[in-house]
Amino acid sequence: MKITNEIIEKHGLKLDEYKTIQKLLKRNPNILELGIFSAMWNEHCSYKSSRIHLKKLPTKGKKVIQGPGENAGVIDIGDNDAIVFKIESHNHPSYIEPYQGAATGVGGILRDVFTMGARPIALLNSIHFGSTTHPKTKSLLNGVVSGIGGYGNCIGIPTVAGETKFNETYNENILVNAMAVGLAKKNKIFYSKAKGLNKAVVYVGSKTGRDGIHGASMASAEFDENSEEKKPTVQVGDPFTEKLLLEACLELMKDDSIIAIQDMGAAGLTSSSVEMASKGSLGIELELDKVPCREDNMSPYEMMLSESQERMLIILEDGKEHHARKIFEKWDLDFVIIGKTNNSKNLTLKYNNKIEGEIPVEILATKAPIYDRKWVKKKVVQKKIAIKQLKKIKLEDALIKILSSPNHSNKSWVTDQYDQMVMCDTVQKSGSDAAVIRIHNTSKAIAVTVDSSANYCKSFPLTGSKQVVCENWRNLISVGANPIAITNCLNFGNPENKEIMGEFAECIQGIKEACEFLNFPVVSGNVSFYNGTNQKSIFPTPVIGGVGLIPDISKTLNHYFKKENSNILLIGKTFGHIEQSCFLKENFSISEGLPPEINLNNEKNNGETVLQLIRKNLVTSVHDISSGGLLVALSEMSIGSNLGAKIYKPKKLTNKFEYFFGEDQGRYIVEVEKTDLEKVIKMLNDNEVYYENIGKTQAKNFEVESEFNIGVNDLFKINNQWYNNY
């Protein structure tokens, strides 16, 4: 087949990229080789637009065992236990085929985690849909939620936390980010680096079909009106086979049979073999006739580019073949030696004893183009909103409007579709500031959470992304955890547009500054560009997934009020920053101005002090204040507990709307019993933490002095109706 410009473009490669391929190969590639280049050099696999920026992120720390570059990040939680975790996007496939797209997103991230020798113990997700009035939103929501549940429930790993958001920016391009967290022994982590010559390269798992061919290339382009035609590039998930693969792999990992292991994710057999060979500076020869195929007459091209799910590639130690084969046969999975390692440093593909393609591994893995794309800084648009000039509304009505809005309604319609309890270690589940998962058979636990703030990031990426990191850190603190590290999923528009690239560069800068200051390194992540349709890009949406450690599980807290007549303390200073608030958006459809400023010093000091209060048993509930501000956070503490609160009239001269709905950062609400109040205040003063005593808990009624008084039951109803009526 002659390689025409049209064929090159169809492979998602630019003509000058093709010229580079010719130069590196010193010849023209054949169609199989071109396919392989397109799989390795697309944005999704090569990070060609993001690499130079990602390098800036802090990735090291005392507790980091493995940072970015492997299948997932690994952190140390003591006692020879390690936590393996990563977040990944599956946006494009989920928009085209929501159930399978979301399901295989979960399947893919789980494989990344158990490939490293960890048993997955928790799943999280961050899903973003278009406006609730958009005709596609309802069916996308239904499909994505049942897809996430369908996969996680079947494989038997609890889905414990997440966020579901609606914003018209995602009308034509939804976001589906899935995060998996696993537990491994520190001395039994498995990596993808091949070692040794003439070692068996083994294919295990499902058979290869024609699904998902060019999936990674699809994820590296914008959508247009013909996107529906891309349906065949979406893979089909089989959580049952994944469960078998998980158990079989963990069984084989008990001894030292495995030299290297890599899941066949994006770009399937191509990227897994190239990855392993390149990390080990070796060559790999594959005999493609041996690849187990689901369909007849599959060509080498199709085999190398298929993204069929639930498959792994293993490099096996000599003499372990019989032992390993027995395990995979026990689990009714394919186990086929399809190749060997060698010292050629080439990826050699044979079919019927004929070499069909041969490419130096180095070229594929490390010579992919790297772009320093043009970017521009976001212009600061200062805009102060004067509330007094807006239509007059009541405080109570404003609160009700927010609590009944799609973005702030109770999400049990979503989370009831996920098994949150299986494995019986879920201490706190969805609806908490962070989920808490006990480490099986111990008295310690981890806290996990995902966060994003697209509106903040759009209006000012540098502050917005800093805020996401800080909110994540605060959520971990609120349940009593020491924050350890994060994974990030960076969802952006078209990087060839300099404004979008600017959003990316500045978001990275913000993440970097916050992570460095909070000693909260990035250990894994994923970049998803080209989120948009017909040149309309989504808001920049970095999603942060954080993990923290709770050394003593008896010292975890949730945010529900515990007792009548406790003091309610607001920690951190309230300035009343109302621009970009959910108050203005829900009540006046205003989303102008800048996001709240981040003061990293206060953030750290306030958080560390709150953690001390928790560890000393001086507070009985804690909640971080985020979207919706003080009054929404207080309502959430009430709704979950069925206890009310009486909030005093603010003493400060600030406007009451700014006071109650402002989204100033670094703030928490804590509930303190009368007997502990003095000790708490002393500790706050000693640590120079600003606080206000803002009210007391009470039975049944939620009230703001001289403003309104509403039954907690009614608040509950207001908060629980939207999904059921949608």
Place this chain on the structure above:
Amino acid sequence: MRSSVIVFPGSNCDRDIAVALEKMQFKNQMVWHKETSLPKTDLIVIPGGFSYGDYLRSGAIAGKSLIIDEVIKFAKNGCLILGICNGFQILTETGLLKGTLLRNKNLKFINKDVNIKVLNNKTQFTSKYRINQVLNINIAHNEGNYFTDSKHLQELKNDNLIAFKYCDNKGNTNLESNPNGALDNIAGIFNSKKNILGMMPHPERMVDKFISNDDGVNLFSSLLN
């Protein structure tokens, strides 16, 4: 007391039930589905999960697996059998329990804590509970909507073979407290000899106050008696 937990490919509550049994001092062992004989045992548990992916129909393939003939043999000899969730579905597929589990009425997977009440406490599975005691217990299933013919329903009622019914926190069984559309709010049933119990809720998830509550404990302690 010796217990055996059958492990099918796709079972995923096998570890949870094993942990609960061991915590309650059962001498437990796991039995792989390809085995053709069972060890000596006083109780067989068929755990929750998605055996064989629940392809074809939930529980259908497991109901024809190698080990299941042995389970049927043991059941006929009076061995105690407990099927939870997918285990209940499998028991109906084997015919050891009558009726079937349909898709939930709302056509969605449901995971939440619900209330059930004990209708018969004169059995080896429930003797430690009070009659009409309300338990708060977790459900997690796609197909938990119990259905049977009217003749069998009458038999269940006449012979006191309904183990648990979904109810509200005061014990009222009504439409609002029925999470999945199950006939007559049925959450669990016995066979006529009452040596087999199939139930959709997960008692093994309710044995640890730190995670949930301990409303499931008495089911296991009844069995130990």
